[in-house]
Each structure stands twice: as structure tokens, then as C-alpha cells.
Amino acid sequence: MAISKVNKFHIFAHLSIKESLLKELQKLGFVEIIHIGKKTAFHDWKNIEENSESDVSVELNKVKFCIDLLFDYQNEDKKARQSLFSSKKTMDYNKIAELFRQLDHDRLYQQCKELDNDLNHIKLQENRLKAIEQELQDWKELDLNLSKMNQTKYVRYLLGSIATSDLETFMNDVNGKSKTTLVLSIKEDKNKSKIVVIGLEENIEEIKNISQQYHFETYQYNYSFAGNPKEIIEEISEQLTEITKRRKEIEKKLKEIYKNNQSIYPIYDFLSINKEKEDTKRHLKKSENTFVIKGWIQKKDISRLKDNLKDHFKTYEVHFTAPKEDDQVPVALENHKLVKPFEVITELYSLPNYYEIDPTPILSIFYFIFFGFCLSDVGYGAVLAFLSYLAMTKLALGDGAKKFLKLLYYCGIAGIFGGIIIGSWFGDILDYLPSTFSGVRNFLIQKLAIFNPTDNPIPLLILSLSLGVIQVYTGIILKFYDNVKKGKLVDGLMDQVSWLFLLTGLILVLVQGMMPPVLGKFAWFLLLIGVLTIILTRGRANRNYLIKIGSGILSLYDITGYFSDVLSYSRLFALGLATGIIAKMFNMLATMANVPYIGIFLTLMILFIGHVFNLLISGLSAFIHDARLQYVEFFTKFYQAGGVAFKPFSFKTRYVKIEETQNK
Amino acid sequence: MTDGIVLAYLGAALAIGLAGSGSAIGVGIAGTAGTGIMTEDPSKFGLVLLLQALPGTQGIYGLLVGFLVLTNIGIFSGEPVVLTIDQGLQILNACLPIAITGFFSGIYQGKTSAGAIGLIARRPEETGKAVVMPAMVETYAVLALLGSILLLNGVVI
Numbered sequence: 173m174a175i176s177k178v179n180k181f182h183i184f185a186h187l188s189i190k191e192s193l194l195k196e197l198q199k200l201g202f203v204e205i206i207h208i209g210k211k212t213a214f215h216d217w218k219n220i221e222e223n224s225e226s227d228v229s230v231e232l233n234k235v236k237f238c239i240d241l242l243f244d245y246q247n248e249d250k251k252a253r254q255s256l257f258s259s260k261k262t263m264d265y266n267k268i269a270e271l272f273r274q275l276d277h278d279r280l281y282q283q284c285k286e287l288d289n290d291l292n293h294i295k296l297q298e299n300r301l302k303a304i305e306q307e308l309q310d311w312k313e314l315d316l317n318l319s320k321m322n323q324t325k326y327v328r329y330l331l332g333s334i335a336t337s338d339l340e341t342f343m344n345d346v347n348g349k350s351k352t353t354l355v356l357s358i359k360e361d362k363n364k365s366k367i368v369v370i371g372l373e374e375n376i377e378e379i380k381n382i383s384q385q386y387h388f389e390t391y392q393y394n395y396s397f398a399g400n401p402k403e404i405i406e407e408i409s410e411q412l413t414e415i416t417k418r419r420k421e422i423e424k425k426l427k428e429i430y431k432n433n434q435s436i437y438p439i440y441d442f443l444s445i446n447k448e449k450e451d452t453k454r455h456l457k458k459s460e461n462t463f464v465i466k467g468w469i470q471k472k473d474i475s476r477l478k479d480n481l482k483d484h485f486k487t488y489e490v491h492f493t494a495p496k497e498d499d500q501v502p503v504a505l506e507n508h509k510l511v512k513p514f515e516v517i518t519e520l521y522s523l524p525n526y527y528e529i530d531p532t533p534i535l536s537i538f539y540f541i542f543f544g545f546c547l548s549d550v551g552y553g554a555v556l557a558f559l560s561y562l563a564m565t566k567l568a569l570g571d572g573a574k575k576f577l578k579l580l581y582y583c584g585i586a587g588i589f590g591g592i593i594i595g596s597w598f599g600d601i602l603d604y605l606p607s608t609f610s611g612v613r614n615f616l617i618q619k620l621a622i623f624n625p626t627d628n629p630i631p632l633l634i635l636s637l638s639l640g641v642i643q644v645y646t647g648i649i650l651k652f653y654d655n656v657k658k659g660k661l662v663d664g665l666m667d668q669v670s671w672l673f674l675l676t677g678l679i680l681v682l683v684q685g686m687m688p689p690v691l692g693k694f695a696w697f698l699l700l701i702g703v704l705t706i707i708l709t710r711g712r713a714n715r716n717y718l719i720k721i722g723s724g725i726l727s728l729y730d731i732t733g734y735f736s737d738v739l740s741y742s743r744l745f746a747l748g749l750a751t752g753i754i755a756k757m758f759n760m761l762a763t764m765a766n767v768p769y770i771g772i773f774l775t776l777m778i779l780f781i782g783h784v785f786n787l788l789i790s791g792l793s794a795f796i797h798d799a800r801l802q803y804v805e806f807f808t809k810f811y812q813a814g815g816v817a818f819k820p821f822s823f824k825t826r827y828v829k830i831e832e833t834q835n836k
Numbered sequence: 837m838t839d840g841i842v843l844a845y846l847g848a849a850l851a852i853g854l855a856g857s858g859s860a861i862g863v864g865i866a867g868t869a870g871t872g873i874m875t876e877d878p879s880k881f882g883l884v885l886l887l888q889a890l891p892g893t894q895g896i897y898g899l900l901v902g903f904l905v906l907t908n909i910g911i912f913s914g915e916p917v918v919l920t921i922d923q924g925l926q927i928l929n930a931c932l933p934i935a936i937t938g939f940f941s942g943i944y945q946g947k948t949s950a951g952a953i954g955l956i957a958r959r960p961e962e963t964g965k966a967v968v969m970p971a972m973v974e975t976y977a978v979l980a981l982l983g984s985i986l987l988l989n990g991v992v993i
Contacts, residue, residue: 520964629989633982740975746982750900757903760912792886793893797978799964800971 174530176506177471178818180495183481184464185488190220190456194449196484197418197465199265203477204502206454207468207812214464217457228450230444234281235436241284242433245426262829268442271435280433287422287429294422294728298415304395305408310366311401314358319398328376330369330383331391339365344388348376349382366391445823445830452821468502468818501526503815511536513579521803523815529654531811532537532658535802538643542801543583544590545636546794548748549755551598552787556580573775583795590748593620596631599755634743640741640805641679644734647809648672654810666709674702675734696831703728737805743797751790758782840924841916844909846922847931848902855898855938855977862891862946869950871973872959880956883963887953890970891945894938897981901934904988917993930987937980945973 181203185193197203208214211834268300309317313762321329334342343355346369353371360366371379456463469477474492481490493502503523505515514536523532547553560580563569569577590598595617602613625632648668655664677699684692710727711720758778765774807813823830870884906925910917921926952966 518991629985633986739979742982743975743978746978749985750897750981753900753904754896757900789889789896790892792975793887796890796967797974800968800975803968804972808984 174506174525174533175524175528175815176504176818178468178490178495178501178504178526179474179501180466180467181469181474181477181493182464182491182723183488184491185485187458187461187463189485189487190463193465193481193485193488194452196480198449198452198821198823200413200477200480202473202820203467203469204819205452205455205465208457208464208466209471212466214457214459214799216574217459217464220453220456220458220463231277232440232447232719235277235440235443238277238280238284238433238436239440241288242426242436245423245430261720261827262831263438264831265442265589268438268828268830272439274434275433275439277436277439280429280436280437283429284426287426290422291419294415294419298412301408301412301415305395305405305412308401308405310359312359312405314368315400316368317398318393318404319396319399326373328371328373330371330376330388330391331366332369332378332383333364333366333391334383334386335354336360336363336365338386339367342383342388345382345386346379349378353379380530383431441823441825441827441830445825448821448824467821470504470506470818472526490816495526500816502818505530505532507532513575513582514539516576516579517799517802521807521811522813523817525812525814528812529650529810530820531650531802531807532649534646535806538639538646538806539798539802540582540586541639542744543794543800544586544588544593545639546590546747546798547583547587547751547790548590548594549596549598549751549790550588550591550781551596551601551755552751552790553584553589553591555584555787556587556710556791557584560584585793587794592616592620594623594625594752596752596755599752599757599759601755601759602757625745626752629745629749632748633742636741636744638740639744640801641675642739643741643801643806644737644809645672645675647806651810666705666712668703670709671730671734672702674706674731677702678731684830741801742806743801747790747793747797751786751794754786754790755783758786840919840927841909843921843924844867844905844919844927847928850928850935851905851931851938852899852902853898854935855901856895858939858942859892859895859898860942860964862894862942862944862949863888865943865946866891866949866953869953873953876957879891880960882951883956883960884953887949887956887966887970890949890967890974891942893974894942894945894977895910897934897977898938901981901988902982904985905931908988908991908993919993923991923993926991927988930984930991933980933983933987937976938984941973941977941980945970945977948973 183193197205208217266409285714314331316329339357339360346353346355350371353369353375356368356370358366358368369379369383385626395404399407456465457462469492478490503526505518505523507515511533515532517535517539518530518532544553547556557580560577564574564577565582597616601677602609602616605613618650623632623635648671652668652672655661655668677695677697680687680691680695684695687695706727707721707724709724711723714720714723759782762775762778762781765771765778767774866888870888873880873884909919909927913914948970952969955966956963
């Protein structure tokens, strides 16, 4: 129930079983393989040459290319199903290896690559054609063979656009200069007009000069299509239909390929497994005939490893040692399955150091209770629990996401409890029930609920602060426990127990009025012990007596720290109250929608949108503020973070689950 | 003297308006940072949205206090109570914590959120820490909300 004990292992084996041994370790999936390191006895052994690593990477990339390309050409319903609702299929490793041998993935890659190139090529062509078509739309009314227009001996054409407002003066101007020149307007709109100027070769320079004064923008046609614009546009649209047809063909081919090559998904997993195996070889070292593997293993798995090695191999030697001081030991958390989801919160902060305490079991209790206080609504809690349970069981998700959903499921249940205590059911929705249900309502709100924070907030506020006191105490006690465990009992007594005395005394003094006078004296007594111990011992690291006492007195200032820590827990009360009041607000708005006929729909809509919104906002702040209380108020008392996660060498797959092959 | 209700209205208006403005500015600041990140990596939309939403709570707290005021003086039930100037002033004062703190903490939480969005852009694995940072600022909005609620609760009508 805490941080799993980890041992270091070395395996020495004959080079002939290198591949099969690595595969076996990967299949077992519970050891982490690390680099031999420079300071060991094997530092002058040779590296394992990475013979086929690059091959596997290249193959993996090729298969990945095919998968990415084919992703868009699945059947629609299949796409939706595969991404969410289908769980991973289980397959046999040897069977996938067989599939891999059968599939000519190089050919498949070539096929896909070619089709992809075709698609890209078509796309380019299509864009070009569309651009030309767009241009020519303006000249549609011009009946002139564009490719041949300036090849005659005497006549010259000038195409271009000019401001519509200038058009008339331009025409007059040109006609004034030379009678043989003709200006035709092809297309006019508000600002610009497309015109063609037809004149004799000898006049063309003069015409150009005039047109320059009118900011005439020449249009140059330089494409290979022949004919007048209308004909060209027709030709282009024919080609576009052709392109669409070809694209359809290619897409059909790709769909066909997708249908016939389902095996690329397991093969992708197969290759990524192999790639990891090849990558791991970097960590090994070899001599003439043997090689050595170094790594970490959880203590509970040691016997399993021994048994498995004994069953499959002969020429090896395995050796276990406890971790040394300067080792960076990887951390694997091991908790009861009820507590396990709360590891998410711990991991979000940082894993604990290997030699320290795993806070998760204790954190889980606090997190659960606090979340209940922050959400504190039966309706919201139930919806949250129901939805996360649904998602957890129906969707195909990774282990991480499942763990998170399970956490949300617990949080939802906590919210239900919180709601019962303060009598909040979707806010005050019970008040709107017809009077026949008033018995139920009275039972739920008057009998079951302990607090009524809207009428009298103080008891719930005090409860929140008390929970804070409990958590702060727990933090201090955990630190004390940690000190004792490390054999620093005296430090623990002076640094933690003294504070417990002081704080308990202080609290008792504050609530003195409610107790018999004997206890009051006792409280002052506790307070005095605490204060004296702290003043006398806090500065024990210093030699100078003045500094010793001075720093002792100064450290009494930490009281304000504890004070603000406890006050911080008032957020439990405030957030819980906020959830209820916002819910009430929406309920009231909904009843105000007294419009005839559609009123009932309006009411239901306001209720639905409002409560979904409130659930999101309140759930989010419950989650974050709860986590903050753990991190800032609780962890600072004792927690030593900075652990590195235990990353086992295993079959990491994306599409299929790989079964352990039994036949050996 | 029965003009106290005007002061109570002012209180509710300040709580809703100022806290809401703070949130709007904060969400705006965080949103600008977020869209910048998403031009690089649109897949971060979910995370960015979460961080952008964090400074939005002040507005909700303000609305909540405003709503409490309006309920307490019986606006929704259709029978407004008669308030003296003194009672009106009490209600106005009770609204000030969330109005003032909501406005400023909304802005600063927005800035912290923007910083946190920058953090997840570079180091997505540190999301947990990035989410906690803006929540530190929000503490004071929660405390102000608490103050306003307790003060309101103390007003005798």
C-alpha cells in the first residue's frame, strides 16, 4: 500500500539467446531496462550493434503512412465505431508475425504512395483549372479565339479592364484619335469593366498610350487552351468532370485497399513492439560470448521472473540487488483498487521520492470528502457518477483515461453524500414538486439533511474549518512518522510534536468558553509546552545561544501560516454554497418562463442548459480547489516529491491487444 | 425612510457588474494567449479552454451574490420588503468584497492563466501544475465570496 519496493537486476546470458530473452522480457512486461552506465565493471564491454534498428523504423514509418492515408477512406460507420466504442481486439503474437510475413507491405506502401501522389497531382491540376475558369468567366461574352488573336497581319487586339466611370470618355478619346479603332465592352459592373480594343497594327502604339492614361490594366492570356472563352470554359469543365471521375476511382481503390488490408493495424503494433525492442538494445553491453541486461524490477515480480526464465532458457545467470543510495530508483505506486484512481491526483503533482511516503491512501479519503463538500448536490453528483460510469464501461479507452473516469465516478458519489447532508437536490428543485410529494420532500430536507447553510451558514463553515484542522494535523503527524521511520525521533518530537501541542493548546484556548474550567487550564498548559519547546529547540542547528533563542522566537511566526492554511478550507463551504445558489437561480428563472403554449418547453430548456452549465462550472472548481487544498495545504507539511515513474519494457500497442503466446 | 432598496440595488449591480467585468477581462487575456498557442497546435483546444475558463468564476460569484441580495429583499417573490437607508447601506457594503476582489482577481487570474497556457504549450506533461497556479489567485475571490455571503447573512431585514 504505498510505494512498491524495487530491486535492481542483472541478467547475463549467452549471445545466442539475446533475441528470445529480450522478447520474453518484453512479453512479461514488468521490468524496466536501463543503461549499463559508465561506472560499472562492464563499461569496457562492447555495444550491441544496432543491425536492424533502422530497418524497423523505416518499415514502421511506411506502415504508418498507409494507415494515415487510409484513415480517411474507411466506411463512415466503421470510423465512428473504431474510435470510440470498439475495444481493442485480442490477437496472438505469432499470428501477427505470420500476418506480417504474408503482407507485402513494401508493395502496399508503393501502391499507397502512388495513389497519394496521384491524388496530390489531381488536386494541383484541379486548382489550376479552376483558377483559369475563374479568370475566363469575365470574358465569357467575347467571341474571339484567344490563342490566335494577335497572329494576323493587320489587326491587333487589346484585352483588359478599366474603371467603369472612365469607359465613355475613353471610347470617345480613342475614336477621336483613330476612326479605325473599335472599343467593345464585354462585361460591365459597378467599378470595373472588361473591354477589348480592336485596332490596326499601325495604330496600336498610340492606343496603348491613350489607354495608359486611363489606368488600363492589360489582360494577358497565356494558357494552352485554344478557342474562344466560352469554348475553353466548356473544355475545362469537361476536364474537371474527368478529374472528379478519376478521383472517385482512386478513392474507390483506396477503400478497396483499406478493406483488403485490415492486417496493417496489428502489423503496426507488431512493428512498434519490435522497434521498442531494438531501441532497448542500446542499453545492453556484450563481451565475446555473453551480454548483460541491467534494469529495475518490482520485488513482487522477482519470483515470476525467475520462474519464467527457468522455463525458457538455460544459458543465463540472473542477479538481484537492493537499490543503493545514489541510484535514481523508479517509483511505482501500489494501492488498493478503491484508492488507485486517486493516484491521478498524486501523479498530477509529482510522484513521491522512492524513499518517502506515498500520500495517496490518505489523500484519497480527504479528496473524497472535500469533493463532496464542494459539489454538494445530489442531482449533480448522480449525473456525474452516472455519466462517468457509462463512459468507463462503454467506451474503448486507455488505462489512464479509465482511471480518471473512475476518479470522477467516486467524486460523483461524494457529491451525492454532500448533497444529502445539506439537502440540495438540483438546488431546491424539491420545493417545486406538487404538494402530494411534500412528505418525501420533508423527509429528504428536514430529516436527512444535517445542515441548512442558506439559513444558518455558521455550523457548516465551522465544519469546513475543522476538516482543515484535521488535514493539517494529519500532515504534521505524517512528517513525524516519516522522521521516526528514518530514526530521527528527537527531531520529530521537537519539530512536529511541539507544534501539535502548540496548535491543540491554541484551539482549546480559543474555544475555552464552551468547556469546563479545568480543561481551560490544561489548554494553557499544552500551549506553554508547545511554545517553550519551539523557542528552545528550533534554533538548535546554531551555535550561538542568542541566535538559537532568537530563531526559536521567530519561528513562532509560523502560527500565521497554520492559521491561513486552516482558513483556506473555508472554500469548501463557499464552493458548496455557490453550487446550491446557482442551481436555485436557474430553477427560479425556469419558473419565470410563463409564456403560454411554449412555456413548458422554455422551462425545460432553461433547466437543462442551466444545470449542465452549473455542473460543469461547479465540478471544475470542485476538482481544482480540492486538488489545491491537497497540494498547497497538505503536501507542504510532509511530502517529498521528485520521483521518476517506473516504465516497464512491454508490449505497447495502439490497435490490438497482444496475447501471451503459450505454445513454446 | 424607505429608500434603502435603491442602495440594495446598487449593491447587487456592483457585485454582478464589477466581478463580471473582472472575469471578462481575465477570460479575454487568457483567450488571447490561448488562440496564439492553438495556431501552433490546435489539438490543445480542450486544455486551453479549461485554462481560459478559470478566470470566469468571479463573474459567477458576483452574480451569485447579486442574486442572493435580490432574493433577500424579495424581488423575485413579487413583494419587495421595505428597507431603511441603514439596511440598504448594510446590503451595499456586503456586496463590496466580491465586487472589488472579483474585479481585480479576475484580471490577475487571467494573466496567470495566460502564463499557464504558455507553460502547457511547451511542456504539456505539466498540466496539473499549470491548472493549480491560476487557482491560487482564485482563492481570494472565494474568500471575498465568503465574506459577502457572511455579511449578507448578518443583515437583519
